[in-house]
Amino acid sequence: MPCPACGAEIKSAARVCRFCGTSVAGGTSPAPAPEAQAQAVMPPPPPPPPPPATAVAVASGPPPADFVMRRGYGIGAGLNPTFHVESGSVTFSVGLLTPEGQRKRWLWLSPMLAMVVVMIALGALLLAQGDEPPDAMIAVFLGAFVLFLVGAVVGAIGAAANVKRNSCTHTTTFPVSAVANANVAFDWDTGCAMIILFSLIGVIIMLSLGKRVVKMTAPLQPEKGMKPYRFIARSSADARALVEVIALWRSMAPPNI
Secondary structure (H helix, E strand, C coil): CECCCCCCECCCCCCECCCCCCECCCCCCCCCCHHHHHHHHCCCCCCCCCCCCCCCCCCCCCCCEEEEEEEEECCCCCEEEEEEEECCEEEEEEEEECHHHHHHHHHHHHHHHHHHHHHHHHHHHHHHCCCCCCHHHHHHHHHHHHHHHHHHHHHHHHHHHHHHHCEEEEEEEEEHHHCCEEEECCCHHHHHHHHHHHCHHHHHHHHHHCCCEEEEEEEEEHHHEEEEEEEEECCHHHHHHHHHHHHHHHHHCCCCC
16 A cells, blocks of 8 residues: 555555655554454353252151051941052942852851750750759750851851852042041940850950951941941051041141042
C-alpha cells in the first residue's frame, strides 16, 4: 500500500514508513488463528446435571405377615386356616368340606357315637349289678370297648380320607378395617363342654387353650356377612401377633376405608 506522506510503497502490515518515517495509523493486524476462531464461536459447555436425589424410605406399616392356625370354628370344616396381612388387607384361606364330604363325615362318625351310647348303657348295667357283676356282662362290656377302639381307628382313617377327597379351598380378601374385633381370650364354649364331659380334664384343656384362641368378627365368608369365628393358633405368640398386626393396621387405616 502507498505511504500517505511520501507515496512510497510499503507493506500493508507496516505501522511506520521505512522511507520517510511517517507513522501509518490503522495498520492491518494479522488474521487470528483458526483455533482461536473456533474457540470464540463455540458456546460454553452445559453445566453438569445435578446428582439424583437420595430416596427417603417412608414407613408404610408393618411388613407382610403370614399366620397358620391349627383349627377354625364357625366356618365349616375350618381345615388349615391361614391369614396373610399386607398393606392394610387381609387374605383369608381355609379348607371346607363339600356337601358330599359333609354327608360322608356323619357316616363315619355315626358308628362311633352309637358305640359310645352302647358303652354307657353297658356301664350303667354293670354298676347296677353291685360288687359282683356276672362274668358274661363284663365280657360283653370289654368286647364293646374293643369294638369302640377299632371303630375309632377306622373312623379316624375314613374321616381323614374323606377330607382329602372332598374338600375345597375358600379364599377371600377384605380390608383390615372390616374386622370388627379380634382378641385373644379363653375358649369358654369348648372349655365348658369339656368340663361337663370330663370335669377336671376340661378345666385343663380350657386353660391350655386360653392363650391360643383368637376370637374374630370379620367377613370371612362374604355371602354370610359379619360373623364371629374362633381359631386355635399354633402358639400363644402366634395368637398375640395376629391380633397385634390387625390392630396396628386398623389404627393406620383412614376412616373412610
